[in-house]
Amino acid sequence: MFTQIKPETRNWKPIIQELEQILGKNGVIRRKEELLTYECDGLPVYRQKPAIVVLPRTTEEVSEIIKLCDRQEIPWVARGAGTGLSGGALPVENCILIVTARMNRILSIDYDNQRIVVQPGVINNWVTQAVSGSGFFYAPDPSSQTVCSIGGNIAENSGGVHCLKYGATTNHVLGLKIVLPDGSIIDTGGIPEMPGYDLTGLFVGSEGTLGLATEITLKILKTPEKICVVLADFTNIENAGSTVTDIIQAGIIPAGLEIMDNLAINIVEEVMNIGCYPRDAEAILLIELDGMPIEVEKNKEKVAEICNKNGARNLTFANDPDTRLKLWKGRKATFGAAGKMSPDYFVQDGVIPRTQLAPVLKQINRLGVEYGYKIVNVFHAGDGNLHPVILFDNNIPGDLEKVEALGGEILKLCVKAGGSISGEHGIGSDKKCYMSDMFTETDLETMQYIRSIFNPKQLANPSKIFPTPRTCGETSNTFKKEQFKDMELF
Numbered sequence: 001m002f003t004q005i006k007p008e009t010r011n012w013k014p015i016i017q018e019l020e021q022i023l024g025k026n027g028v029i030r031r032k033e034e035l036l037t038y039e040c041d042g043l044p045v046y047r048q049k050p051a052i053v054v055l056p057r058t059t060e061e062v063s064e065i066i067k068l069c070d071r072q073e074i075p076w077v078a079r080g081a082g083t084g085l086s087g088g089a090l091p092v093e094n095c096i097l098i099v100t101a102r103m104n105r106i107l108s109i110d111y112d113n114q115r116i117v118v119q120p121g122v123i124n125n126w127v128t129q130a131v132s133g134s135g136f137f138y139a140p141d142p143s144s145q146t147v148c149s150i151g152g153n154i155a156e157n158s159g160g161v162h163c164l165k166y167g168a169t170t171n172h173v174l175g176l177k178i179v180l181p182d183g184s185i186i187d188t189g190g191i192p193e194m195p196g197y198d199l200t201g202l203f204v205g206s207e208g209t210l211g212l213a214t215e216i217t218l219k220i221l222k223t224p225e226k227i228c229v230v231l232a233d234f235t236n237i238e239n240a241g242s243t244v245t246d247i248i249q250a251g252i253i254p255a256g257l258e259i260m261d262n263l264a265i266n267i268v269e270e271v272m273n274i275g276c277y278p279r280d281a282e283a284i285l286l287i288e289l290d291g292m293p294i295e296v297e298k299n300k301e302k303v304a305e306i307c308n309k310n311g312a313r314n315l316t317f318a319n320d321p322d323t324r325l326k327l328w329k330g331r332k333a334t335f336g337a338a339g340k341m342s343p344d345y346f347v348q349d350g351v352i353p354r355t356q357l358a359p360v361l362k363q364i365n366r367l368g369v370e371y372g373y374k375i376v377n378v379f380h381a382g383d384g385n386l387h388p389v390i391l392f393d394n395n396i397p398g399d400l401e402k403v404e405a406l407g408g409e410i411l412k413l414c415v416k417a418g419g420s421i422s423g424e425h426g427i428g429s430d431k432k433c434y435m436s437d438m439f440t441e442t443d444l445e446t447m448q449y450i451r452s453i454f455n456p457k458q459l460a461n462p463s464k465i466f467p468t469p470r471t472c473g474e475t476s477n478t479f480k481k482e483q484f485k486d487m488e489l490f
């Protein structure tokens with residue numbers, strides 16, 4: 001059942017002809033130099049060219065492509081905008097890469113029921129742009145929101161600055177149309193309370209291993225009446241960390257609560273010239289408060305009191321949209337700014353309990369010194385979601401391996417502190433070998449079993465998420481399949 005045709009024995013000619021019949025000639029890319037665009041995602045240290053890239057526009061076209069892959073046993077990988085940071089959309093050898101860039105239409109907006117239906121290639125920011133004139137917004141806002149796709153967001157269960165108060169992507173997806181790995185199409189609903197199994201919840205975060213989402217129903221929210229962003233600067237990062245804990249303990253859930261350390265502040269100021277981040281601060285906190293005007297005013301007072309009690313040096317309040325935008329622009333551009341300051345960077349994405357922020361940050365910086373790399377720290381502090389950005393030069397032989405080892409140590413540190421190996425960037429190809437640091441073999445087998453029900457031939461985004469080879473799911477799957485062989489599942 002898992003046998004794959006050897007690459008050299010496959011005759012691509014009839015396959016390309018069939019794909020061109022489905023999509024037209026300009027929907028199929030196969031010239032080597034054009035394929036280069038698709039050989040990596042936002043983690044460019046790993047590269048692999050696909051055999052063919054296809055650009056469908058409709059659910060039916062996706063279904064036809066996937067049926068062909070199923071028949072011919074060709075592995076396929078879904079790709080949105082390719083901004084993923086864990087190698088999720090990294091092609092596998094001799095695969096067909098299904099790119100959703102042309103599936104970029106907003107299909108319907110229902111303001112009364114606060115829903116919007118989009119194709120997967122719609123860019124995250126377009127959703128808010130489409131509804132903001134009517135007083136609505138779409139809450140999950142990854143820093144890559146001007147370029148990343150909704151399809152990628154649901155596959156990664158992406159987070160963002162506003163997910164502390166409003167929840168990550170999974171809390172905003174009401175229903176999905178999905179093409180399964182045999183080409184059949186299912187619809188998981190589109191209303192808040194669906195009976196039966198929560199297939200929408202199962203699919204969100206599954207990183208393209210259970211099927212390809214072709215229509216997505218999202219929840220839109222009313223824009224808050226008042227918004228204020230507070231910038232608090234600290235000469236001691238531990239005090240910034242304890243401020244985060246104290247704000248949440250006081251019962252205030254800010255819309256966003258982010259920390260940038262001194263290196264992050266300086267890199268952003270150097271590259272972006274924001275002009276309002278204090279360059280000598282050891283850390284700054286950006287705290288967004290939103291809601292009814294009276295609520296925001298009260299919370300501003302309480303937050304100011306907590307910041308002062310924890311030794312904040314200065315507090316700046318931004319009430320007007322332009323200043324707020326400027327403050328967030330720097331934070332959201334930190335990875336890009338790091339890319340301008342260093343030939344390469346490697347972003348990790350671990351989670352820790354927020355009470356552990358200060359000690360874990362110290363250990364991360366100690367590891368950076370030990371390994372000899374600068375680490376920029378910028379993170380969703382309210383969620384305890386760290387993003388250490390390791391600066392390095394991939395042209396130096398052996399550097400990548402050292403940086404990977406350093407990244408691994410940071411993830412293990414997070415697990416040891418009671419956290420997780422991913423807050424929002426997913427596991428992809430990059431972090432699969434750390435899955436067994438977090439999950440037992442039985443946990444992993446159970447997940448693999450679910451995968452094999454949806455994806456029995458392992459053609460949808462193979463070799464992602466689960467560790468290989470010893471604790472690899474394929475081995476476990478086969479065992480489970482034996483156990484369940486009489487149940488007519490396979």
Ligand SMILES: Cc1cc2nc3c(=O)[nH]c(=O)nc-3n(C[C@H](O)[C@H](O)[C@H](O)COP(=O)(O)OP(=O)(O)OC[C@H]3O[C@@H](n4cnc5c(N)ncnc54)[C@H](O)[C@@H]3O)c2cc1C
Pocket residue numbers: 041042077078079080081082083084085087088089100120141142143144147148149150151152153154155156157158159160161207208209211212213214335336424425461
């Ligand atoms: C500068 C920068 C900042 C970032 N900031 C954040 C942040 O704040 N928060 C955050 O969570 N992430 C962040 N990211 C990571 C990334 O932008 C998100 O993971 C995003 O959701 C990926 O979307 P994409 O369209 O680029 O997906 P891709 O990278 O193309 O794909 C990601 C995964 O989704 C799968 N996939 C894509 N489309 C579909 C589909 N239609 N159906 C099924 N599977 C699909 C792919 O197979 C792959 O596994 C950042 C990245 C960059 C470069």
